[in-house]
Structure formats: structure tokens, C-alpha cells
Amino acid sequence: MVSGARQAAWEFFGTELKRRREEAGFTQAELGSRVFVSGGYIGQFEQAIRKPQLDAARRIDGTLQTDGFFERTWRKLIDDRRYAGYFAEVVELERTATKISAFAPTLVPGLLQTAPYTRAVMLAGNPFISDDYVEEKTAARRERARILDGTGRPVYWAILHEHVLRIPVGTAQAMAEQLDHIVRLVGQRRVLAQVLPYSVGAYPLMGRMVQLMEFADAPPTAYTEAVYSGNLLDDPALVKRVQDTYDLLRAAALAPEASLALIESAAEDHRRCGSTT
Numbered sequence: 001m002v003s004g005a006r007q008a009a010w011e012f013f014g015t016e017l018k019r020r021r022e023e024a025g026f027t028q029a030e031l032g033s034r035v036f037v038s039g040g041y042i043g044q045f046e047q048a049i050r051k052p053q054l055d056a057a058r059r060i061d062g063t064l065q066t067d068g069f070f071e072r073t074w075r076k077l078i079d080d081r082r083y084a085g086y087f088a089e090v091v092e093l094e095r096t097a098t099k100i101s102a103f104a105p106t107l108v109p110g111l112l113q114t115a116p117y118t119r120a121v122m123l124a125g126n127p128f129i130s131d132d133y134v135e136e137k138t139a140a141r142r143e144r145a146r147i148l149d150g151t152g153r154p155v156y157w158a159i160l161h162e163h164v165l166r167i168p169v170g171t172a173q174a175m176a177e178q179l180d181h182i183v184r185l186v187g188q189r190r191v192l193a194q195v196l197p198y199s200v201g202a203y204p205l206m207g208r209m210v211q212l213m214e215f216a217d218a219p220p221t222a223y224t225e226a227v228y229s230g231n232l233l234d235d236p237a238l239v240k241r242v243q244d245t246y247d248l249l250r251a252a253a254l255a256p257e258a259s260l261a262l263i264e265s266a267a268e269d270h271r272r273c274g275s276t277t
Contacts (some may be wrong), residue, residue: 009077010048013070018046020064035059040217050218051078051092053234082140086230090211090223093232094147099155099214103249105207106163108178111145111156112185117178118142120170148190156191159249160259162198165266172274179267186260194253195262203252204245212239212246 021031021042028046029039035056044050052060057074061067078088094100094111102109108117118138122129148156168175185191196203211223222233222242233239254262 007048010051013073013077014046014048016073017042017060017070020066020069021046024064026063031060031063034063037219038217044217050096050215053089053093053221053232054078055234082136084228084230087225089232090230091144093213093215093221094144094154096215097147097154097213098216099157099212101157101159101212101246103159103161103205103208103210103246104164105161105205105209106167107169107209108160108164108182109158109209109211110141111148112158112182112191113141113145114174114178114181115142116170116174120174124169148185153190157194157250158191159194159196159246159253160263161196161203162262165195165263168270168273172270176267176270176274179263179270183260183263183267186256186263192256193259193263194250194256195259196249196253197262200252204248210242210246212243 021028024031026034027039028042032039032042035042036059037052037056041050045052045056052070052074054071054074057070060070064070078092083091100111102111107121110118113121115138118141119134122134122137147153165179169178182191182193186193209225212220213223214220219234219236220239220243222239224231224233224242233242253259
């Protein structure tokens with residue numbers, strides 16, 4: 001959840017947006033048409049229900065002639081040091097998404113990770129980092145995952161390549177527990193998981209992760225990640241292409257029941273491997 005101080009800061013953003021919009025003589029609908037979002041979306045900015053993307057903040061500045069005020073404020077508020085700079089905006093969007101669809105080619109998606117799995121990923125990327133740093137990042141990832149709790153959670157659909165199930169991350173026991181965690185989330189109907197098996201061979205988005213996010217009153221966005229960088233896409237044509245590609249992945253993946261059976265089988269394989277070492 002957003003801390004009280006951060007929420008208060010976003011409420012300030014919204015109050016200033018409303019004040020300056022009214023001073024300029026725009027209705028929410030009129031400002032929205034100039035910023036390329038709906039009037040209802042502007043209203044949610046003003047109530048601090050939803051956070052704008054950077055491009056929207058820039059367009060607001062241009063329309064209201066506020067000399068970069070909203071962009072500067074946005075940059076200050078979105079600067080969450082617990083996350084990489086290119087990813088902090090994605091975390092904000094996840095909190096208001098109504099549906100999240102993820103494709104993971106090699107690693108368990110962050111929202112589904114257990115703490116031991118996250119620690120192993122962190123240490124693999126930098127074996128010299130401090131324990132405090134590892135724990136801070138692990139706690140941040142667990143906090144992100146809280147969006148899957150409660151009645152207001154988004155629909156979460158994950159497609160995992162079979163690599164994700166087979167590559168041992170951390171100890172064999174930790175890997176088994178990670179897969180058990182996914183099985184448990186599926187059983188609780190908090191997520192839907194499918195597996196793209198090795199037998200599919202070549203597949204769309206070879207080796208590339210992608211996450212699609214849909215919202216109640218805003219256009220969908222897509223996020224892709226590369227080496228120490230990420231791209232948040234909101235161009236409707238590009239997002240539509242990503243959605244079409246995700247549909248191809250979903251069609252090629254195993255059915256949910258068969259996927260669950262494969263995840264359970266992989267967990268047992270890791271458990272057996274751990275018991276023989």
C-alpha cells in the first residue's frame with residue numbers, strides 16, 4: 001500500500017490539478033480531451049485514486065501552462081528508491097490495474113515470488129550486495145504482491161515458460177516451495193497460471209518478458225524489460241500488437257488444469273532432487 005505520507009503527497013498533486021484546471025476554465029472532460037484521457041480519468045487524478053503517467057503530466061503542464069510543475073511533482077513522487085527508476089512507475093500502475101497479464105520466459109514474475117526465491121535472484125545478479133540491501137528489496141517485492149490480496153485485487157493471468165519451472169533458483173527446497181506457492185495461489189483463485197511447454201518450440205516474444213495492465217477508466221499499457229532498462233508502452237497501436245501476441249502465447253500454452261499438474265510435478269522433481277543431495 002502507498003504510505004500515508006505518499007498518499008498525502010498525491011492528494012496535493014490532485015488538489016493542485018483541480019485548482020489550476022478550474023483557474024484555466026476547463027471542465028474535467030475538456031482537460032481530458034486535450035491530455036488524451038477521459039474526463040473521469042482527470043477526476044481520478046484529482047482525487048488521488050489514480051496516478052498519471054509521465055506523458056500525461058507533461059501534457060497537463062502544456063495545456064494549463066504550468067511551467068513543468070506537474071512533471072516535476074510527478075518525478076518527485078514516483079521516485080521510489082526501493083525500485084529501479086525504470087520500474088517505479090509500473091509499481092504505481094499495478095496498484096490501480098483491474099487486470100494484469102504477464103508472460104515470464106525465465107523467472108517467476110515478481111508478484112508471484114516467495115522471499116527465498118527473490119533473495120536468490122538478487123544474489124545471482126550481484127553476489128557482493130549487503131544483507132540489508134537484499135532484505136530491503138525482498139520486502140519491497142513482497143509489498144508489491146499485496147495487490148493480489150483482498151477483494152479489490154486485479155485479475156492476474158500469468159503464462160510461464162517451462163524454463164521457469166525447471167531452472168533451479170536457490171536451493172531445491174526453496175524452488176519446490178516457490179512452485180507450491182504458485183499452486184496455492186491458483187487453488188485460492190487469486191491467479192490463473194498457464195505453462196508454455198518446451199514442446200511448443202519457437203514462440204512469440206522469444207525470451208522477452210511482457211506485462212499488460214488494464215484499468216477501469218484508462219487505456220491499457222504494456223511493459224517490457226531488457227538489461228537494466230524497461231519500456232512502458234501506452235501507444236494504442238503498440239499495446240494492441242502486444243495484446244495480440246499475448247493471445248498467441250495463451251493459445252499455445254497448456255490448459256490451466258494441465259498447467260497446474262505440470263507445476264505440481266516440477267515441484268516434486270525439485271523436492272526429490274533436494275532430498276538426494
